[in-house]
Amino acid sequence: xxxxxxxxxxxxxxxxxxxxxxxxxxxxxxxxxxxxxxxxxxxxxxxxxxxxxxxxxxxxxxxxxxxxxxxxxxxxxxxxxxxxxxxxxxxxxxxxxxxxxxxxxxxxxxxxxxxxxxxxx
Amino acid sequence: xxxxxxxxxxxxxxxxxxxxxxxxxxxxxxxxxxxxxxxxxxxxxxxxxxxxxxxxxxxxxxxxxxxxxxxxxxxxxxxxxxxxxxxxxxxxxxxxxxxxxxxxxxxxxxxxxxxxxxxxx
Numbered sequence: 001x002x003x004x005x006x007x008x009x010x011x012x013x014x015x016x017x018x019x020x021x022x023x024x025x026x027x028x029x030x031x032x033x034x035x036x037x038x039x040x041x042x043x044x045x046x047x048x049x050x051x052x053x054x055x056x057x058x059x060x061x062x063x064x065x066x067x068x069x070x071x072x073x074x075x076x077x078x079x080x081x082x083x084x085x086x087x088x089x090x091x092x093x094x095x096x097x098x099x100x101x102x103x104x105x106x107x108x109x110x111x112x113x114x115x116x117x118x119x120x121x
Numbered sequence: 122x123x124x125x126x127x128x129x130x131x132x133x134x135x136x137x138x139x140x141x142x143x144x145x146x147x148x149x150x151x152x153x154x155x156x157x158x159x160x161x162x163x164x165x166x167x168x169x170x171x172x173x174x175x176x177x178x179x180x181x182x183x184x185x186x187x188x189x190x191x192x193x194x195x196x197x198x199x200x201x202x203x204x205x206x207x208x209x210x211x212x213x214x215x216x217x218x219x220x221x222x223x224x225x226x227x228x229x230x231x232x233x234x235x236x237x238x239x240x241x242x
Contacts, residue, residue: 070190073233077217081231092213094237096198110202112194116215 032057036064036072044075048118049083058120059090065097065113076116084120091117153178157185157193165196169239170204179241180211186218186234197237205241212238 034047048060064072080087093115098108155168169181185193201208214236219229 067188067191069194070188070233073190073215073235076215077231077233081217089215092215094194094197094210094213096202110198112191112198114194 032060041074090119153181162195211240
């Protein structure tokens with residue numbers, strides 16, 4: 001029994017040591033994404049500020065589609081003008097996504113998308 | 122009376138001659154702008170296609186604010202994907218405009234804006 005326990009402990013430790021090698025933390029820093037939906041802009045502003053207050057976090061991307069595109073632009077503008085004046089819009093891209101047809105419809109809908117990348121100087 | 126008439130005619134002609142110097146036509150080609158509002162996207166798609174079918178017209182800018190931002194993105198995407206496949210999004214800019222307060226409100230509202238420039242290759 002004692003041996004078994006020790007083995008378990010060892011495995012756990014090995015797993016713990018491997019985690020930083022797979023680097024989920026650095027990936028989070030590299031690909032900071034906030035998906036903007038139907039909440040008021042201030043919710044997403046808060047998410048951006050929280051995310052960018054982490055050490056080494058210098059970049060964040062807002063993604064939105066359909067009507068939330070306006071909210072994404074509002075979010076970027078409010079964050080930049082009211083809270084983090086050192087933030088710059090480094091890239092904006094627009095695109096189209098195919099959404100599955102709703103019930104009663106027989107064709108897929110095309111929905112516009114936007115990506116706004118904000119970078120701290 | 123006859124003299125007066127002639128004078129008027131002359132002035133009119135002078136004005137007419139001056140107009141091409143001020144070059145409203147070349148300016149139109151240089152600064153092709155479509156203001157996107159609350160109509161369905163297809164109205165603006167048509168405006169873009171008409172405007173770009175003029176000779177030397179290679180560039181058009183969509184401008185929108187508030188909720189029309191989504192319509193502007195839809196318009197750009199529909200034009201580019203369905204009608205003019207040689208059209209590229211050459212620039213996107215977002216910003217904020219101050220609108221006068223509505224009746225019953227005592228503060229100016231801030232409204233987000235977008236500018237999407239489309240260029241024919």
